[in-house]
Structure formats: structure tokens, C-alpha cells
Amino acid sequence: MTHDSHHTPAGSRRDDATGTHTVGHEWDGIEELDTPLPRWWVTIFVACIVFAIGYVVLYPALPGLNGATPGLLGWTSRGTLAADQRANYASHAKLRAAIAATPVEDLIRNPVLQRAAIEGGSAAFKVNCVQCHGAGAAGGKGYPNLNDDDWLWGGDIGAIWQTLQHGIRYPGDDATRSSQMPAFGKDGILTAAQVQDVVSHVRVISGQEAVSASAQRGAALFAANCAVCHGANGEGNRAVGAPRLTDAIWLYGGDRDNLTETVTYARNGVMPAWSQRLDPVTIKMLAVYVHSRGGGEVTVPPVTPPSP
Numbered sequence: 001m002t003h004d005s006h007h008t009p010a011g012s013r014r015d016d017a018t019g020t021h022t023v024g025h026e027w028d029g030i031e032e033l034d035t036p037l038p039r040w041w042v043t044i045f046v047a048c049i050v051f052a053i054g055y056v057v058l059y060p061a062l063p064g065l066n067g068a069t070p071g072l073l074g075w076t077s078r079g080t081l082a083a084d085q086r087a088n089y090a091s092h093a094k095l096r097a098a099i100a101a102t103p104v105e106d107l108i109r110n111p112v113l114q115r116a117a118i119e120g121g122s123a124a125f126k127v128n129c130v131q132c133h134g135a136g137a138a139g140g141k142g143y144p145n146l147n148d149d150d151w152l153w154g155g156d157i158g159a160i161w162q163t164l165q166h167g168i169r170y171p172g173d174d175a176t177r178s179s180q181m182p183a184f185g186k187d188g189i190l191t192a193a194q195v196q197d198v199v200s201h202v203r204v205i206s207g208q209e210a211v212s213a214s215a216q217r218g219a220a221l222f223a224a225n226c227a228v229c230h231g232a233n234g235e236g237n238r239a240v241g242a243p244r245l246t247d248a249i250w251l252y253g254g255d256r257d258n259l260t261e262t263v264t265y266a267r268n269g270v271m272p273a274w275s276q277r278l279d280p281v282t283i284k285m286l287a288v289y290v291h292s293r294g295g296g297e298v299t300v301p302p303v304t305p306p307s308p
Helices: 041-058 079-092 092-101 110-129 157-164 190-205 215-226 256-265 280-291
Strands: 024-029 030-033
Touching: 079 092, 092 110, 092 280, 110 280, 157 280, 190 215, 190 256
Parallel strands: none
Antiparallel strands: 024 030
16 A cells, blocks of 8 residues: 555545545535645745845835835945945046036037036936927927027027026026016007017018018017117127027027017026036036037137237
């Protein structure tokens, strides 16, 4: 007489087809075989239990009211991130120190520092600027395209740096870029008909419409109300951030509806003063990156008057 190596449940029988005992119960004629687990599976299962217990003891695992259990090793993912950030910062410390010590105008003349600044500025741009200017810096309605040659406040490296430092119409920064366009229609400076005449004139000088009686009336209104900022011919004025009106680049749109809204209600966008949020080196790197996008201009040195 032979015996099974494991306990045979009461009421079980040996299955004729497999030679394995059943577990001793059936449901609607269906019985379950009492097949022992493979030894390799049991070994892995036990090993997993041991590993899980060790993990719970060594690492943060069990949630509580004020956080998880700390674990004997004291490891945290935030701690690892902080260590990686410190290591990365230390590895770039010399370059950052060199950038900090170099005037922003000279960074674009030093290939090594310029390349480092562009890489750092690209990373900072993705974190802080893409929300408005887009991933490719192409901008959108109300947000300037940083790849072209049309600059409201100047496109040389110094002007870009100044804009980044102090922002545009940003409250709390006395050096912010500041100008204000009148709401000609809303404030009653011009009637609705006169607004349309000015729009007609702007569309003529930008090459979108042919000269008309409305545009001719608008030219006189433009000279009296708009030329002081935009220039007599609509060439713009960077000193006050007045855009050029004679090209095909429009911040808010150059069609009649958008121009009507602009003249009627004015546009006075706001950009943060990044000196209140970012360190000076990061702002320098952002300036170099923006300058490198394709529309950056050469810094024009000041004219020194001749000696008497």
C-alpha cells in the first residue's frame, strides 16, 4: 500500500485520469484536483514575501497620517532628486561663475560661454516661458514671436536682458518697460466711424487695402492721435514699445476686426519681471538663448561725441 507525500483531505478520491486526489468537495458535478504547487513557484513566492518584508523595513512604505514610515535607510525620492540637483549644479559651477562675471553683451562674443548659456537658457525657457511664447518661441496672439526681426522694445542682447529683468508693465518693478495705448473708442477719443477710418489707414500702410476715402480720413486722424508713438509713417518706436504698422507681423492680428478691437479698447500686455523670480545667471542665459533664436540684433555701441 502506498501513501501520498502530502495530507489527503477528508472525502477526497483519486482522479482516474490524472492519478491526483481531489480536494474533497464538488459543485454541480465539478471537482477540484488537489495538485501541489510546483516547488520553484513556492520558492519564488516565499522569496517575494521575504523581499517585501525587507523593503518595508528599509524603505518608506506604510502610509500614515503625516506621511509614510521612514525606513531604516532614511531614503526618499525627494532626497535623491535634491542630491542629483546639487551634483548637477556643482558640475556647472565654474561655467555659471564665468557667466555671472561676464557682461551680458560679451557672452555672445565668447563661443564657450555662449554655447553654455544657450543650453542653460533653453532649459529655463522650457520651464518658464513656453506657456506664453510656445515651445518653439513662435508666440501666439498677444505673445510675441521671438524668432523674427520685429521687436517692440529692441532685439539686441542688452535690450532683451533688460526686458527679461524688469518685465513689461509689471507692477512692483520701477524699471519695468512701461507705455500705455489709449482706448480711443472706449474712452470716447474717437467715434466708431473714426475708428474705422484709422483702421482703414493702417491697413493701407501695411499693404492690405487700397487707398480709399475712409483711409484718407484715417491718415489725418492717425497723424493727430497715433503718430506720436507709432511714427508719422507707422514705422514704430521701440522707446515706448509701439509696434511697426507697415509690415505683415501683428501681435494681436492685422485683420479689420482685430484692428478695430485694438484701436477701440487698446492692448497693454504684461510680462513678468523675471528678476523677482529667477537668479541673475539664469536671466543672462535666457537673454542669450532668446537672442540666438534668429532675430537677435547686434548691439550698437553708443556714439561718442567728438572732442571740442
